Amino acid sequence: MSHSSKSPWLIHYDASSCNGCDIEVLACLTPMYDVERFGIINTGNPKHADIFLVTGSVNDQNIKVVQQIYEQMREPKVVIACGVCACSGGIFKECYNTLGGVDMAIPVDVYAPGCAVRPEAIIDAVVKGLGILEQKRAALDAAKSKKKEA
Amino acid sequence: MFIPMLIFGLICAPILGCLLAGVDRKITARMQGRVGPSILQPYYDFRKLLGKDTGHTNRTESVYIFMYLLFVVIATVLFFLGGNFLLVVFVLTLGVLFFILAAYAPGSPYASIGANREILAVMAYEPMVLLVAAGLYLATGTFDVVAMTQASKPAIIMLPLLFLGFIYVLTIKLRKSPFDLSMSHHAHQELVRGMTTEMNGQTLAMVELAHWYESILYLGWVALFVIWKGWVGLIVALLVAALVYFLEILVDNNFARMKWQFALKSSWWLALILGLLNLGVILLLGLAL
Ligand code: SF4
Numbered sequence: 440m441s442h443s444s445k446s447p448w449l450i451h452y453d454a455s456s457c458n459g460c461d462i463e464v465l466a467c468l469t470p471m472y473d474v475e476r477f478g479i480i481n482t483g484n485p486k487h488a489d490i491f492l493v494t495g496s497v498n499d500q501n502i503k504v505v506q507q508i509y510e511q512m513r514e515p516k517v518v519i520a521c522g523v524c525a526c527s528g529g530i531f532k533e534c535y536n537t538l539g540g541v542d543m544a545i546p547v548d549v550y551a552p553g554c555a556v557r558p559e560a561i562i563d564a565v566v567k568g569l570g571i572l573e574q575k576r577a578a579l580d581a582a583k584s585k586k587k588e589a
Numbered sequence: 590m591f592i593p594m595l596i597f598g599l600i601c602a603p604i605l606g607c608l609l610a611g612v613d614r615k616i617t618a619r620m621q622g623r624v625g626p627s628i629l630q631p632y633y634d635f636r637k638l639l640g641k642d643t644g645h646t647n648r649t650e651s652v653y654i655f656m657y658l659l660f661v662v663i664a665t666v667l668f669f670l671g672g673n674f675l676l677v678v679f680v681l682t683l684g685v686l687f688f689i690l691a692a693y694a695p696g697s698p699y700a701s702i703g704a705n706r707e708i709l710a711v712m713a714y715e716p717m718v719l720l721v722a723a724g725l726y727l728a729t730g731t732f733d734v735v736a737m738t739q740a741s742k743p744a745i746i747m748l749p750l751l752f753l754g755f756i757y758v759l760t761i762k763l764r765k766s767p768f769d770l771s772m773s774h775h776a777h778q779e780l781v782r783g784m785t786t787e788m789n790g791q792t793l794a795m796v797e798l799a800h801w802y803e804s805i806l807y808l809g810w811v812a813l814f815v816i817w818k819g820w821v822g823l824i825v826a827l828l829v830a831a832l833v834y835f836l837e838i839l840v841d842n843n844f845a846r847m848k849w850q851f852a853l854k855s856s857w858w859l860a861l862i863l864g865l866l867n868l869g870v871i872l873l874l875g876l877a878l
Contacts, residue, residue, distance in 0.1 A: 445633035473623040475614075478630050484782045486644075486789040489637070513789050514642040576640060 444569040446478040450488035452508055454541065455531075456495030459555035460522035464492060466558045474562060485511035490568055491518045492561070493541045496528045502544045509545040515575035517568040519549045522556040529554060591670065598669035599662070606801025607631050609808075613838055620842045635797050643790030646695035651792045653691035654799075660684030661799045665806045671735025674813075675722050681806070684799070685711060692771075692784035703783030707771035709849045713856040714758035720864035724751040725813065727871050738816050743825075745814045750867035752814050754859045756833060761852060762807055765837055767844035768852050808834060 453461050467474045468481060482488050485508045497505055509518065520541045523529035528539040541547050548571045551564035611628035618625025627633075645651060664681040667673070685707070692704035722732070728744040729737045737744065745752050761768040772783030785796055811833045812826035 446630065446637040448634075470622040473618070473625070475618060475626050476624050478626050478633055482782065484786060486787060487782060487785075487793065489641075513644055579642065580640075 444573050446480075447489045447565065447569055447572065448480045448482045448487055449490040449492050449565070450482055450485050450508065450512070451492045451494070452505065454493050454495040454497050454501050454505055454525065455537070456522065456524060460494035460524070460553075463555050463558050464494060464521060464561060467561055472558045472562065474565070477565075479565065485509075486513065488512055489516055489572060490565060491516060491545075492521050493518065493525050494521045494556075496524045496531050496537045496539060497541055497544045498537050502538060505541065505544045515572055515579055517548045517572050517575070518545055519551060519561075519564045519568050520547045521551050521561055521564070523552050523554050526550045526552055594669050594671070595666065598666035602665050602669065602805040603798060603801040606803075606805045607635070609804055609834065610801060613834075616835070616838050617842055620838070631797065631801075635794050638790055638794035638797065641790040643792060645792070646697065646787045650691045650694040650788065651795075653687045653694060654788065654792050654795050656687040657684045657691060658795045658799045658802075660687065661802045661806075665802045665809075668734055668806055668809055671733060671738070674725060674732045674734050674737070677734070677806075678718055678722055681803075682711070682715070688784065688796075688799075691788070695787040697787045699782070699786040700784055703771045703786065706849055707784055709853055710761050710764070710768065710771055713768075713853045714761045717754050717758040717856060717860040717864060718762075720860055720868065721748075721751055721755050721810070724748045724864070724868055724871070727868065727875070734813065737813055738822075739818050740816070741818060743815045743817045743822065747871055748814065748867055750863040754863035754867075755810070755814070756836070757859055758856050759807060759811070759833070760837060760840060761856060763804060763837060765841040767840070767847040769841075769846060770849050770852060804834075 451461070451464050466472060467479075485491075489512075491509060491512060493505060509516075518541065520526045524531060525541045528534075528537055531537045532539060538544075549564045549568045551560045553560050608628060610631040611626075614630055615625045615628055643651075660680050661684045664677045664684065667680065668677045689704045689707050689711075692700045692707065725737060725744055725748070726732055728747040729740050731737060764770075764772060770783075772785055785793060788796060808830040812830045814826075815829045816822045816826035
């Protein structure tokens, strides 16, 4: 079924981004890009969200926060790393105080590179994430029906 | 007429409510210069929520939400079956109380603030709603919805001020800006999501469903002011209800959120001035006649 992919709600968390990527994420909501066309809503509530957009790299301060937001989200869920900082640590990779990309904290499904990441790239990444969301949902449904049979 | 109206209240009302929510989002987007989602978007959201894995911070929450949905459905069905208007009002209030309990249940600070504000909202609109019930009674001589629809002339002729006051509190009842204090359908992010902060999956889907019933029920109340016997009356009433909803969307998009103090004070003053003035005039005229 294609129901999950028609209403992806997202939560956006700024790990330690320079704010460049965050501005681009918010730009997606403006009339220029209007992601609500695809049913995408920026919820700000992990319990309502299907897609977790993270910008910036993780460090010792925020790794717990990133993990907690991820844990609070209900299955099926998808994580998108926005910007090179979130993908790998980017220009801050070698810094003494960064741990690296978001995948150091939680499993990442889609990497959207760019410094700053373009709104088009974010939309592309979300669309790619929708496919993964569908797969996860199918897996969840299969697991549920198996449980019922057993 | 019993079976068709039962089906209308039970099945058509939420479908219409869903489409109304979709049209609302589309018009809102157009007003903001965006393309906006498909009109079926609320339905897609609903289906997705049903398919999500549901978790509970506190299990009783979903029981309360179920009771909320149940009472809202009973109120809607009662209304469209032409039952007692006062009963509809009270059953609906009971439903909203369950919604507030559900928001308190998980003990989340965000949801609790949302619930506190919802109580204030109920306090704000309830006097006006009761005056509306009294006004409709004075204008039509009955509390039965079915008898009100058979009136020889529309109630609004006798109740112009009450109608205005009711439109005002309708914004609070529909939780639209400037009075979307307890929760909001838009991307306002303060207080996370107000009352629904801890609700997810099927619980949230039930909340959405209840909203669809509610909005159609309220538009039914609006129509009740305008309707009179015959087809013309019905069509005019439907047009007025649609117009009022459009007005709500317009207000929603043009006002920033007000503080709860303003919501409470303004609606009480309006209830006092518009409502009591209107009722007083009717009573005096009635005595004079
Ligand atoms: S990728 Fe570039 S724009 Fe984005 S957070 Fe990192 S440094 Fe800033």
